[in-house]
Amino acid sequence: MARIGRLAFLEVLTLLWTLSRGDTDVLCVFMESCMLPCSFRGGSDVIIHWTQMKTRQSFVHAYYINQNVLAHQDQRFRGRTSLFEEQLSAGNASLLLREVQIQDQGRYKCFTDVFHANEDSFVNVKVDAPVREVHIQQEGERITCSSEGIYPEPNLTWTASPSSGVKLRSTTIVQPSQRELYNISSSVTHSPSDAGLVYNCTVSSASGGKTASLSSRLKSSEQRHRSGGEETCVFNASCILPCGEEADDVEVIHWHHFYEEKKYIVHSYFKKVDHLENQDRRYKNRTSLVEDRNTKRRTSLRLMRVQIRDQGRYECYTSNSGKPSKSYVTLHVDAPVDSVSVRREGNSTTCSAEGIYPQPQLTWSTEPPSNVTPRGDPAVQQTEDQLYSITSSLTLSDGDRSLSYSCNVSTRSNWRKVTPRQYFYNGTNIEIPCRASSASSQDFSLIWRYNRSEIIVSRTLHSVADNVSDQWKQQVKEVSESGNLILQNLTPQQGGIYTCELRQAGNGLVTENWMLITQTPTRQSERSVSPKVRGIVVAVVLLIYITVVGLIISQTICKTRGNPSTDSVHGVRDRRRSAESENSSSPEATSMV
Structure with a gap:
C-alpha cells in the first residue's frame, strides 16, 4: 500500500511539472x-x-x-x-x-x-502569410490599392501627405481566396483640387505591413533607372516611359509598342480625352498619361503591373497644330531575386529560387574553401509569365559537416546569398553569427528575424542605434559591429530559425541559424512560473503528501495492534475454557457428580 502511494505521488508530481511548463x-x-x-x-x-x-x-x-x-x-x-x-x-x-x-x-x-x-x-x-507587396494605381479620379495572399485577415488604411485636413472616403473589400488566404482592395476618389497630394496606402496583418504611395504626378514607389533612351522597370510594378514633347499644347498623342515585328496600340489621346477603343487588350486597365518630369507636359506613359512581354521599343507620336513629332524609348524588365530557400534532408542540401528574370545563375561556396561540388548543373524552368525558377542540390559527406556552405542566386539586377547553419545549444545566453564575411555590417541595412517573420532587431544603413522590438528587449543584449546577435535569458521555447538579413542596393546576404535550445531547470526558470500557479501546485502537492502519510501511518498501527474485534472474540473464548478447566479439577465439583 505504501509503495502504491509513493508511485501515485510521483506520477502526480510529474503531471504537475508537465502542466507548469506549458506549451x-x-x-x-x-x-x-x-x-x-x-x-x-x-x-x-x-x-x-x-x-x-x-x-x-x-x-x-x-x-x-x-x-x-x-x-x-x-x-x-x-x-x-x-x-x-x-x-x-x-x-x-x-x-x-x-x-x-x-x-x-x-x-x-x-x-x-x-x-x-x-x-x-x-x-x-x-x-x-505576411503582406509581401502592395499595388497602387490611378484610373481617372479613382485611386485603387490592393494586396493578395495574406493571413490572417488584413487591414487597409489610407493617409495623405502633406496633411491638409482632407478626409479620405474609401471603399474596402476583403475576399477569401484559395488556400484560406485573403485578398484586400480599397479605392478613394482623387479631386483635381487635391493636386500635389501623395496618397499612402498601408496593408497590415498580425506580423506587420507594407505601404505604397502615389502622387498626382508620380508614384514614389515606381522603380526605374534612366539610361538615355532606355528604361528598366521591375516586374509587376509601375513604370513611367517619357515622351519628351516640349510643345505647349499637345493635341494628339499615340503610344505604340513594337513587339515581335508587330505594332500594337498602347494608348491614344485626342480631342482632350483618352480614346482606348482600339487599345490592344494586353494593355487594358494598365495605362494612363502622366506629366513628364522634364517638360511638365502630360505626355509620358504610365504602364502598370509591368509584365515580361512588355519589353521592347515604344514610340510616342504627338501632333500639335498639324506638326507631328516622334520619340522612342526601349523598355527592359527585371524580376529581381526576392528570396532564396535552402532545405536539408540527410546529407543532401537543396537550394532554390523562383519568379526571376532574366535567367539567373546559382553557385555554391564553402568556408573554408573545399572541393565539394553540386550534383550536376542547376535545373532551370520557365513559367508562362516567362519568369524563371532555379534549383540545385549539394551532397555533403560526414567529413564535410564542419563546413559552412552558402548558396548564391544572382541576375543582372541583384543577388542574394543564403548561408544556413544548425546549432544544438545548451544554455541561456548565446551569440548567433550573422555571416562569414570580413565586411562590416555598417555597410548594409540589417534585420534579424525569428522564424523568418517576427522582427527581433533592425539597423538602417549608417545608423547609430539599433531598433529592438518590444517583445525581444529582455533577450537582446547587443548587436556586434559585424552583425552578430547576442541574446540572453533564452528558454527552450525560443528555439527556432534566427535569420540575419543584410541588404545593400537591392542585394542581400542572408544567414539562417537553426537553433535548438535546451537547459537544466534553474531558479530563473522557476521564477518564470507565476506566483498563482506556483501556489496551486504547492497546495496540491502538500495535500497529496498528507494523504499518503496518513495512509502509511494507519496501516502501520493496524499491523501493530491487530484487529480489535477479532481480539475480543478470542479473549471471551479463552476465559470460558479457563473457567471450565478450574471447575472440573476442584473437589467440590467431584462430590456433586
Whole structure:
C-alpha cells in the first residue's frame, strides 16, 4: 500500500511539472519551412511520434527501430516532414515541416520513449502569410490599392501627405481566396483640387505591413533607372516611359509598342480625352498619361503591373497644330531575386529560387574553401509569365559537416546569398553569427528575424542605434559591429530559425541559424512560473503528501495492534475454557457428580 502511494505521488508530481511548463508557441510562415522544437534526455533506440491534436488526431511523423516509419502518415503531410536524425542521440526530436499551409495550424504532440522512459511535449503552431507587396494605381479620379495572399485577415488604411485636413472616403473589400488566404482592395476618389497630394496606402496583418504611395504626378514607389533612351522597370510594378514633347499644347498623342515585328496600340489621346477603343487588350486597365518630369507636359506613359512581354521599343507620336513629332524609348524588365530557400534532408542540401528574370545563375561556396561540388548543373524552368525558377542540390559527406556552405542566386539586377547553419545549444545566453564575411555590417541595412517573420532587431544603413522590438528587449543584449546577435535569458521555447538579413542596393546576404535550445531547470526558470500557479501546485502537492502519510501511518498501527474485534472474540473464548478447566479439577465439583 505504501509503495502504491509513493508511485501515485510521483506520477502526480510529474503531471504537475508537465502542466507548469506549458506549451511552446511557434509562428510559421506560409509556404516556408518551420521547425517544431522537441527535446528529450537522449539515448539510443528512441521512439518518436509526432501527432496533430485536432478533432481527429492526425499522424504526422514517426521514428523507431532507427528509421522513419511513415506508412500511416496523414496525406496532408506527405513529403513535407523530416527529423534531424544526426542529432537524435543528443536529444533533438524536433520536426522540420516544409511548405507550411494554413491548415497546419493547431496543437502538436511530441511523444518520445527511451528504454520505457517516455515524455510528452506540446507545440502550438500558428501560420502567418505576411503582406509581401502592395499595388497602387490611378484610373481617372479613382485611386485603387490592393494586396493578395495574406493571413490572417488584413487591414487597409489610407493617409495623405502633406496633411491638409482632407478626409479620405474609401471603399474596402476583403475576399477569401484559395488556400484560406485573403485578398484586400480599397479605392478613394482623387479631386483635381487635391493636386500635389501623395496618397499612402498601408496593408497590415498580425506580423506587420507594407505601404505604397502615389502622387498626382508620380508614384514614389515606381522603380526605374534612366539610361538615355532606355528604361528598366521591375516586374509587376509601375513604370513611367517619357515622351519628351516640349510643345505647349499637345493635341494628339499615340503610344505604340513594337513587339515581335508587330505594332500594337498602347494608348491614344485626342480631342482632350483618352480614346482606348482600339487599345490592344494586353494593355487594358494598365495605362494612363502622366506629366513628364522634364517638360511638365502630360505626355509620358504610365504602364502598370509591368509584365515580361512588355519589353521592347515604344514610340510616342504627338501632333500639335498639324506638326507631328516622334520619340522612342526601349523598355527592359527585371524580376529581381526576392528570396532564396535552402532545405536539408540527410546529407543532401537543396537550394532554390523562383519568379526571376532574366535567367539567373546559382553557385555554391564553402568556408573554408573545399572541393565539394553540386550534383550536376542547376535545373532551370520557365513559367508562362516567362519568369524563371532555379534549383540545385549539394551532397555533403560526414567529413564535410564542419563546413559552412552558402548558396548564391544572382541576375543582372541583384543577388542574394543564403548561408544556413544548425546549432544544438545548451544554455541561456548565446551569440548567433550573422555571416562569414570580413565586411562590416555598417555597410548594409540589417534585420534579424525569428522564424523568418517576427522582427527581433533592425539597423538602417549608417545608423547609430539599433531598433529592438518590444517583445525581444529582455533577450537582446547587443548587436556586434559585424552583425552578430547576442541574446540572453533564452528558454527552450525560443528555439527556432534566427535569420540575419543584410541588404545593400537591392542585394542581400542572408544567414539562417537553426537553433535548438535546451537547459537544466534553474531558479530563473522557476521564477518564470507565476506566483498563482506556483501556489496551486504547492497546495496540491502538500495535500497529496498528507494523504499518503496518513495512509502509511494507519496501516502501520493496524499491523501493530491487530484487529480489535477479532481480539475480543478470542479473549471471551479463552476465559470460558479457563473457567471450565478450574471447575472440573476442584473437589467440590467431584462430590456433586
